[in-house]
Amino acid sequence: MSLPTESVTVGTDTPWSELGSLMLPAYAETWAMVGIVMVLVIIFGGIMGLALFNTDRRGLFPHTQSHATLSWIVNMGRSLPFLVLMAAIIPFTKWITGTTIGIWAAVVPMTIAGIPFFARLVQNALNDLPMENLAVGLVTGGSPLQIIGSTQVREALPALASAITLNTISMVEYSAIAGTIGAGGIGYLAVTYGYQRFDMNVMIATILALIVTVQIVQFLGDRIARALARP
Amino acid sequence: MIEIRQLHKHYDTAQGRVQVLKGIDLEVQAGSITAVVGPSGAGKSTLSHCISLLEKPSSGQILVDGKDLSILSGKALRAERRAIGTIFQNSALLRRMTVAENVALPLRNLGVVHHEMEHRVAELLERVGLADRANSYPGELSGGQRQRVGIARALALRPRLLLSDEATSGLDPEATAQILELLASLRTDLGLAIILITHEMDVVRHIADRVAQLDGGRIAEYGELRALVANPESVTGSKLLPLHPDLVPAGYDFALTVAYRGTQIDPSWISKLGSEYGATVALLGGSVEAHQEGTLGRVEIGLSGIGEARAIEVLDGWGLHATAHSQALRTDKINGETRIEVTV
Numbered sequence: 001m002s003l004p005t006e007s008v009t010v011g012t013d014t015p016w017s018e019l020g021s022l023m024l025p026a027y028a029e030t031w032a033m034v035g036i037v038m039v040l041v042i043i044f045g046g047i048m049g050l051a052l053f054n055t056d057r058r059g060l061f062p063h064t065q066s067h068a069t070l071s072w073i074v075n076m077g078r079s080l081p082f083l084v085l086m087a088a089i090i091p092f093t094k095w096i097t098g099t100t101i102g103i104w105a106a107v108v109p110m111t112i113a114g115i116p117f118f119a120r121l122v123q124n125a126l127n128d129l130p131m132e133n134l135a136v137g138l139v140t141g142g143s144p145l146q147i148i149g150s151t152q153v154r155e156a157l158p159a160l161a162s163a164i165t166l167n168t169i170s171m172v173e174y175s176a177i178a179g180t181i182g183a184g185g186i187g188y189l190a191v192t193y194g195y196q197r198f199d200m201n202v203m204i205a206t207i208l209a210l211i212v213t214v215q216i217v218q219f220l221g222d223r224i225a226r227a228l229a230r231p
Numbered sequence: 232m233i234e235i236r237q238l239h240k241h242y243d244t245a246q247g248r249v250q251v252l253k254g255i256d257l258e259v260q261a262g263s264i265t266a267v268v269g270p271s272g273a274g275k276s277t278l279s280h281c282i283s284l285l286e287k288p289s290s291g292q293i294l295v296d297g298k299d300l301s302i303l304s305g306k307a308l309r310a311e312r313r314a315i316g317t318i319f320q321n322s323a324l325l326r327r328m329t330v331a332e333n334v335a336l337p338l339r340n341l342g343v344v345h346h347e348m349e350h351r352v353a354e355l356l357e358r359v360g361l362a363d364r365a366n367s368y369p370g371e372l373s374g375g376q377r378q379r380v381g382i383a384r385a386l387a388l389r390p391r392l393l394l395s396d397e398a399t400s401g402l403d404p405e406a407t408a409q410i411l412e413l414l415a416s417l418r419t420d421l422g423l424a425i426i427l428i429t430h431e432m433d434v435v436r437h438i439a440d441r442v443a444q445l446d447g448g449r450i451a452e453y454g455e456l457r458a459l460v461a462n463p464e465s466v467t468g469s470k471l472l473p474l475h476p477d478l479v480p481a482g483y484d485f486a487l488t489v490a491y492r493g494t495q496i497d498p499s500w501i502s503k504l505g506s507e508y509g510a511t512v513a514l515l516g517g518s519v520e521a522h523q524e525g526t527l528g529r530v531e532i533g534l535s536g537i538g539e540a541r542a543i544e545v546l547d548g549w550g551l552h553a554t555a556h557s558q559a560l561r562t563d564k565i566n567g568e569t570r571i572e573v574t575v
Contacts, residue, residue, distance in 0.1 A: 130323065130326075132319055132321070132323035133323070133325070135283070135285055135317075135319065135323070136319070136323050136324075136325065136336075138284075138285055139283055139284075139285065139312065139315075139316075139317040139385075140336045140337040140340050140384065140387075141309045141310075141312060141313060141337055141340045141341055141388070142309075142336075142340045143309065143340070146339075146340050150325065150328075150336065150339075150340075151325060154325075154327055154328075155325055155326060155327050157327065158327075228327075230326055230327050230368040230369075230370055231368050231370035231371050
């Protein structure tokens with residue numbers, strides 16, 4: 001009895017020496033995705049978080065119905081697992097970007113998932129500020145924009161830095177999930193090489209890359225938050 | 232001058248309409264301090280929010296030099312509210328701003344140019360004695376220092392009225408004394424009208440010219456501090472200088488509550504009652520202390536060897552307002568001892 005000679009490429013590991021040329025572009029792609037997404041998330045999620053807080057009782061324009069509607073939209077955005085969301089909005093993604101694969105195709109679902117997440121983080125950061133801040137803004141003659149700037153955003157900066165850190169780490173994770181639909185980045189590498197081709201070396205390298213990335217992001221985020229905090 | 236006229240405030244809740252303020256009238260002259268006191272739930276903080284224009288009254292007016300600010304909103308409100316400076320409980324400074332930035336906040340909101348702002352901030356910090364802490368953060372200051380920064384911030388736009396909402400609650404006695412001294416000097420130097428909303432009677436006694444007792448959304452009692460304390464029947468007066476008198480010992484005929492009405496009371500009046508009128512006086516309780524103008528005092532005495540009407544007449548001649556406490560107090564004979572209970 002002989003072993004099957006028909007060569008099924010099972011577990012042909014990429015040599016360690018070649019991993020660099022494979023990993024680096026993928027790593028850059030991951031950061032491109034996360035970077036673009038975070039810019040959009042901070043802008044739109046930030047505005048949405050401010051709207052959530054300011055339509056609530058402690059906000060500038062308390063309005064129960066607007067707040068409930070916003071809150072409902074945010075909850076809806078957060079109720080789907082990312083994989084399901086990504087698959088569900090493929091037609092929308094294609095309509096916006098004209099494609100269903102690649103970085104831009106991943107940016108759309110990641111942004112849509114990231115915005116409500118960040119909105120809640122911003123709302124929580126603002127809720128943790130002292131109750132009197134609104135009154136201080138009003139009695140010192142602040143306009144709504146001045147109040148949002150000086151007594152809300154500026155005062156909450158350390159908490160907002162932590163929120164951005166948390167959100168960035170989530171987006172690194174989402175980018176890996178987006179790899180399954182051919183988004184590029186190290187997630188894509190892990191799926192195509194590590195999972196589909198049983199390439200242990202790539203698998204290990206991507207895992208290490210992800211662990212180190214998350215550690216570094218968290219470390220820097222903590223540093224920034226601490227630097228922004230005041231005695 | 233600040234006038235509050237027929238201020239009403241209600242809230243509509245699921246359980247129906249709740250009337251919190253039911254027609255408040257107050258008048259605070261420039262250079263005077265009016266304290267608003269009252270039990271919790273009396274409407275103090277709602278009144279405070281209405282005066283600081285954070286909430287609109289349901290009806291009524293808040294007139295600053297004849298101009299009704301309560302009807303304004305938006306830009307007009309932001310422009311006019313500078314007439315009213317507010318000091319909060321716990322100072323409410325912004326934690327990520329330095330002391331100087333906190334004081335500058337009202338000026339910055341108004342768009343004052345930079346060098347003018349720096350000059351004004353330095354002047355204000357000098358005024359409250361914190362010139363050397365301009366670059367500190369609120370977290371590095373003591374509670375009393377933070378509150379002085381809060382006062383500097385409230386003064387930034389040269390208000391006519393300073394509203395202090397429980398500003399000394401939570402401060403230690405020494406810091407409280409410093410804040411009160413500062414407020415008193417601001418009243419005199421800047422001719423500020425000051426409204427002090429507080430539950431601390433010690434504070435009121437030390438600094439207020441007039442006192443308004445708020446109860447159930449109405450002003451139950453309102454008058455000069457001295458007059459309230461000098462009136463033995465005033466509920467507010469008895470809260471300002473509370474008496475916890477001892478029992479009247481056996482052998483005494485009656486008890487009197489004596490309030491210092493005049494400003495120049497002979498402090499030896501008790502011994503004079505004995506030496507000149509042959510009375511035996513038992514000191515049962517009392518509080519006598521210096522005040523801005525003369526002495527404040529309420530004393531409870533037991534007497535024998537003199538008639539009640541005669542004693543009241545004699546004391547009246549000395550500037551002391553005495554009443555037998557038949558109205559406020561109940562007298563029972565228990566085991567030959569006269570027992571007195573406060574029934575207010």
